[in-house]
Amino acid sequence: MSTTNNIAQARKLVEQLRIEAGIERIKVSKAAADLMSYCEQHARSDALLVGVPTSENPFKDKKPCIIL
Amino acid sequence: MRSPPIPEMATQEVQLNETLAHLKTESETLKTKLEEERAKLHDVELHQVAEKVEALGQFVMKTRRTLKGHGNKVLCMDWCKDKRRIVSSSQDGKVIVWDAFTTNKEHAVTMPCTWVMACAYAPSGCAVACGGLDNKCSVYPLSLDKNENLAAKKKSVAMHTNYLSACSFTNSDMQILTSSGDGTCALWDVESGQLLQSFHGHAADVLCLDLAPSETGNTFVSGGCDKKANVWDMRSGQCIQSFETHESDINSVRYYPSGDAFASGSDDATCRLYDLRADREVAIYSKESIIFGVSSVDFSLSGRLLFGGYNDYTINVWDVLKGTRVSILFGHENRVSTLRVSPDGTAFCTGSWDHTLRIWA
Numbered sequence: 279m280s281t282t283n284n285i286a287q288a289r290k291l292v293e294q295l296r297i298e299a300g301i302e303r304i305k306v307s308k309a310a311a312d313l314m315s316y317c318e319q320h321a322r323s324d325a326l327l328v329g330v331p332t333s334e335n336p337f338k339d340k341k342p343c344i345i346l
Numbered sequence: 347m348r349s350p351p352i353p354e355m356a357t358q359e360v361q362l363n364e365t366l367a368h369l370k371t372e373s374e375t376l377k378t379k380l381e382e383e384r385a386k387l388h389d390v391e392l393h394q395v396a397e398k399v400e401a402l403g404q405f406v407m408k409t410r411r412t413l414k415g416h417g418n419k420v421l422c423m424d425w426c427k428d429k430r431r432i433v434s435s436s437q438d439g440k441v442i443v444w445d446a447f448t449t450n451k452e453h454a455v456t457m458p459c460t461w462v463m464a465c466a467y468a469p470s471g472c473a474v475a476c477g478g479l480d481n482k483c484s485v486y487p488l489s490l491d492k493n494e495n496l497a498a499k500k501k502s503v504a505m506h507t508n509y510l511s512a513c514s515f516t517n518s519d520m521q522i523l524t525s526s527g528d529g530t531c532a533l534w535d536v537e538s539g540q541l542l543q544s545f546h547g548h549a550a551d552v553l554c555l556d557l558a559p560s561e562t563g564n565t566f567v568s569g570g571c572d573k574k575a576n577v578w579d580m581r582s583g584q585c586i587q588s589f590e591t592h593e594s595d596i597n598s599v600r601y602y603p604s605g606d607a608f609a610s611g612s613d614d615a616t617c618r619l620y621d622l623r624a625d626r627e628v629a630i631y632s633k634e635s636i637i638f639g640v641s642s643v644d645f646s647l648s649g650r651l652l653f654g655g656y657n658d659y660t661i662n663v664w665d666v667l668k669g670t671r672v673s674i675l676f677g678h679e680n681r682v683s684t685l686r687v688s689p690d691g692t693a694f695c696t697g698s699w700d701h702t703l704r705i706w707a
Contacts, residue, residue: 281359281362281363281366282362284366285362285365285366285369288366288369288370288373289369291369291373292369292372292373292376294547294585294588295373295376295377295380296376297584297585297586298380298585298586298587298588299376299379299380299383301586301587301625303383303384303387303623303624303625304387304623304624305387305389305390305624306387306388306389306390306391306392306621306624306626306628307389307390307395308623308624309606309607309621309623309624309628310390310391310392310395310396310621310628311395312604312606312623313392313602313604313606313607313621313628313649313666313667314395314396314399314667316602316603316604316606316648316649317399317648317649317650317666317667318399319648320603320647320648320649321648321650323647323648323691324646324647324648324650324651324691325647325690325691325692325693325707326407326646326647326651326687326691326692326693326694326707327402327646327647327648327650327651329406330692335692335693335707336430336447336692337410337411337446337447337692337693337705337707338410338707
């Protein structure tokens with residue numbers, strides 16, 4: 279009977295929503311601060327962000343690299 | 347002629363309908379509660395907190411290599427961990443492995459189907475996985491012998507009931523995660539082809555997936571035509587978080603390098619950032635002038651930049667923290683369909699419907 283199927287589906291949805299509603303959350307201010315902190319810590323090694331000297335970036339060389 | 351329902355059955359019917367109504371009310375209550383809980387912690391916007399961060403300067407990024415060889419639209423690409431090899435797949439049914447430094451083709455496989463929508467490099471660098479309209483994900487070990495017929499060693503791993511949209515090895519060559527037009531994701535053992543776990547919850551085609559960085563644990567995120575991005579526990583198969591703020595299909599999802607957030611790109615012409623610990627969307631990357639869908643997104647190494655490949659042939663580069671666009675890149679002559687930053691962050695690669703791949707740095 280389709281009502282039985284609908285009930286099974288509805289039960290699953292309620293279960294799923296219970297799980298999602300019950301998780302622990304932190305404030306956006308804290309989350310944002312952590313994202314910023316990660317960016318800052320890793321900025322120096324981010325070649326696309328700060329750039330690297332042409333000699334060090336194999337893609338920036340006009341001549342293809344020859345790996346010996 | 348129908349006879350009137352027996353009183354017993356009528357009572358049962360009424361009871362079932364009551365249960366159904368009760369469950370519906372409960373789910374509405376829970377949805378409201380979920381929104382309320384999320385709203386309580388929404389004390390500030392990311393871009394407000396980021397006001398004190400130094401603004402980014404001008405960016406000069408150019409095409410440094412163009413990889414030509416596909417006979418039709420490039421649909422997907424992935425980097426090898428060695429930071430120089432790339433695998434790409436195309437509508438023409440071909441999967442090609444390139445040396446991105448020299449632009450040489452190292453391997454080529456012809457798949458039995460067209461529209462190879464997904465491809466991935468194995469962590470060891472010794473194999474590639476691919477699939478598409480054949481509804482399967484197959485693994486090809488890469489031979490050092492260029493003359494060897496790769497198709498002969500092909501191993502069929504995953505079987506879905508609709509097209510394969512994305513695939514990714516987990517942190518070893520032994521397991522593959524797949525997403526499909528059949529609305530599910532699945533985890534497979536490569537050696538035996540056995541289904542280890544399936545993930546049900548999307549209401550329509552799943553278009554993309556990304557695994558959390560290994561330090562963060564066993565989760566992955568998927569995006570679909572139901573406009574939802576779901577975060578899954580790989581061991582239990584449970585959906586642990588779900589986000590529904592996009593207004594159209596989600597074509598691409600990618601974790602922020604710390605694993606605490608992920609970005610998405612959608613046909614609604616926006617990219618968005620969702621923080622997993624705050625359990626909400628924390629940024630939208632959009633402009634009134636950008637009206638074409640985003641096919642593919644990826645972060646730079648530090649997470650400060652978000653690159654988006656768009657259906658209007660461009661790449662937009664966003665300041666993740668401030669929410670502003672820092673650069674727009676031109677070059678492709680058709681839709682950008684796929685975009686990945688290299689493993690060490692020195693460059694990124696794009697694939698396009700113009701049949702080429704480009705390396706940018």
